[in-house]
Amino acid sequence: MAYPSVREMLAACQAEHLPLHEVILRSDLAESGLTREDSLAEMHRMWSVMCRTSAEYREEDRSNSGFAGGDAAKVEAAARAGLLLGGDYLNQVLAEALKTAECNACMKRIVAAPTAGSCGVLPAVLLPLWRAGLADEEAVCRALYVAAGFGQVIAARATLAGAEGGCQAEVGAASAMAAAALVYLKGGTAEACAEAFAMALTNLEGLVCDPVAGLVEIPCIKRNVIGAMNAVSAADMALAGVVGHIPADEVIDAMAEVGAAMSRDLRETGIGGLAGTPTGQAIREIVTMAQEEA
Amino acid sequence: MRLFDVLGPVMTGPSSSHTAGAVRIGLTARKLLGEPPARAEILLHGSFAATGRGHGTDRALVAGLLGMQPDDARIPGSFALARQAGLAFSVGTIALRGAHPNTAVLRLEGSTGHRLEVVGASIGGGRIRICSIDGITTDFGADQDTLIVHNQDSPGHVATVTACLSGHGINIATMQLYRSAAGGKAVMVLECDEPIPEEVAVYLRRQPGIVKVTTLNL
Numbered sequence: 001m002a003y004p005s006v007r008e009m010l011a012a013c014q015a016e017h018l019p020l021h022e023v024i025l026r027s028d029l030a031e032s033g034l035t036r037e038d039s040l041a042e043m044h045r046m047w048s049v050m051c052r053t054s055a056e057y058r059e060e061d062r063s064n065s066g067f068a069g070g071d072a073a074k075v076e077a078a079a080r081a082g083l084l085l086g087g088d089y090l091n092q093v094l095a096e097a098l099k100t101a102e103c104n105a106c107m108k109r110i111v112a113a114p115t116a117g118s119c120g121v122l123p124a125v126l127l128p129l130w131r132a133g134l135a136d137e138e139a140v141c142r143a144l145y146v147a148a149g150f151g152q153v154i155a156a157r158a159t160l161a162g163a164e165g166g167c168q169a170e171v172g173a174a175s176a177m178a179a180a181a182l183v184y185l186k187g188g189t190a191e192a193c194a195e196a197f198a199m200a201l202t203n204l205e206g207l208v209c210d211p212v213a214g215l216v217e218i219p220c221i222k223r224n225v226i227g228a229m230n231a232v233s234a235a236d237m238a239l240a241g242v243v244g245h246i247p248a249d250e251v252i253d254a255m256a257e258v259g260a261a262m263s264r265d266l267r268e269t270g271i272g273g274l275a276g277t278p279t280g281q282a283i284r285e286i287v288t289m290a291q292e293e294a
Numbered sequence: 295m296r297l298f299d300v301l302g303p304v305m306t307g308p309s310s311s312h313t314a315g316a317v318r319i320g321l322t323a324r325k326l327l328g329e330p331p332a333r334a335e336i337l338l339h340g341s342f343a344a345t346g347r348g349h350g351t352d353r354a355l356v357a358g359l360l361g362m363q364p365d366d367a368r369i370p371g372s373f374a375l376a377r378q379a380g381l382a383f384s385v386g387t388i389a390l391r392g393a394h395p396n397t398a399v400l401r402l403e404g405s406t407g408h409r410l411e412v413v414g415a416s417i418g419g420g421r422i423r424i425c426s427i428d429g430i431t432t433d434f435g436a437d438q439d440t441l442i443v444h445n446q447d448s449p450g451h452v453a454t455v456t457a458c459l460s461g462h463g464i465n466i467a468t469m470q471l472y473r474s475a476a477g478g479k480a481v482m483v484l485e486c487d488e489p490i491p492e493e494v495a496v497y498l499r500r501q502p503g504i505v506k507v508t509t510l511n512l
């Protein structure tokens with residue numbers, strides 16, 4: 001069974017003297033009935049799809065609405081020209097988050113992680129490390145188990161759907177999962193993973209879901225960037241020994257409470273927030289007109 | 295939630311409800327029809343109608359009708375593939391009363407002339423419900439092996455069907471009964487733990503008062 005709390009997940013590591021990814025893997029085998037080999041093969045398949053999505057990104061691809069595509073290529077070009085502020089890793093995280101999220105908008109194959117809208121966050125933080133040889137595929141897959149285990153706790157205590165909990169439940173959750181994965185890859189303890197997870201989720205608490213014209217494009221694609229960047233900063237803080245003071249489970253519960261208090265207009269209805277701005281509404285008009293012509 | 299539902303599934307974007315769920319509605323309708331569709335009238339309701347084109351809902355439904363799964367990379371090109379496969383289709387909108395916002399109506403005609411109308415809703419995370427078949431209300435998820443029997447609303451049919459299934463060693467997980475009006479048409483939906491063999495369908499079709507038998511094997 002998936003763990004109902006981060007506290008119990010960490011306690012199981014202690015009690016069974018097992019590393020965190022192993023505890024999560026075993027709990028899923030008990031629930032899903034998969035064999036260990038099937039589960040590992042499936043995780044490697046998830047990673048191979050993440051790699052392929054990024055590799056098959058094309059600068060010229062555009063979404064059906066015409067509003068998504070081409071941004072990752074701009075970032076990569078600017079990085080090559082030395083125009084950006086971040087270092088090599090951050091520049092790649094930025095470009096990769098856009099790449100996968102743009103691929104999703106352009107109807108390419110992605111891994112929902114945890115959702116399609118937030119699919120760019122995990123690959124964004126992991127791909128650059130893997131490409132640089134700082135993490136091999138086995139280590140990446142172990143980190144993905146850790147990410148998934150934390151995601152399962154969010155699903156158990158709160159929600160992973162923007163329609164229920166706002167974007168904090170999609171990009172916020174993806175970011176927190178990615179933060180835990182990064183700490184694990186860097187050799188951090190299970191407790192440090194939980195700290196990174198809690199801080200990442202805390203920092204995106206309250207994020208609403210307000211997709212313009214109801215499409216997974218504006219603001220979703222760029223939200224994947226903040227999800228990834230936030231994961232890196234939370235992971236770095238945890239690796240440095242910084243703590244967030246509110247335990248992970250309580251942060252998840254707060255997120256659930258905040259999501260429930262959000263107006264329906266801010267939960268994937270495409271009504272409030274950015275979707276309701278004059279420009280957001282004008283874009284909806286354009287997209288709807290194009291739909292009627294077709 | 296299972297681990298690979300949190301990290302996964304692999305799907306063609308952009309939306310689990312508007313794209314992946316739509317593929318599953320189309321695929322389920324194809325299986326319910328029992329043969330490749332030759333004609334399809336697709337009607338989109340609610341959010342499907344408003345944002346369907348931007349989400350590729352129309353192409354996803356056609357992809358499902360062609361037998362594709364939600365992770366098929368050919369989904370964006372399904373319209374051209376439909377032409378090659380001899381599927382003539384139209385896409386329009388419809389306003390249904392009280393329906394889920396992500397609902398599609400599919401009116402199908404198969405290659406040998408079978409007809410079927412299916413109403414399906416995409417309820418989030420790629421999961422679907424089949425809300426009606428040939429105008430009679432249903433409510434099942436199409437994620438288990440399912441037997442659907444249309445019959446005259448007269449006594450004895452339920453016993454015939456359940457006896458036949460138990461005779462084949464098939465365990466019934468859930469069973470629902472629907473009817474259009476007392477004494478009129480009725481539909482039985484039986485979700486089973488095993489695939490439904492063709493002999494069951496053949497046998498049931500021969501029974502008096504049974505109008506139509508459809509199997510959905512995953």
Ligand code: SF4
Nearest residue numbers: 117162167170209220
């Ligand atoms: S804004 Fe809404 S649809 Fe877009 S990524 Fe966030 S939760 Fe998903």
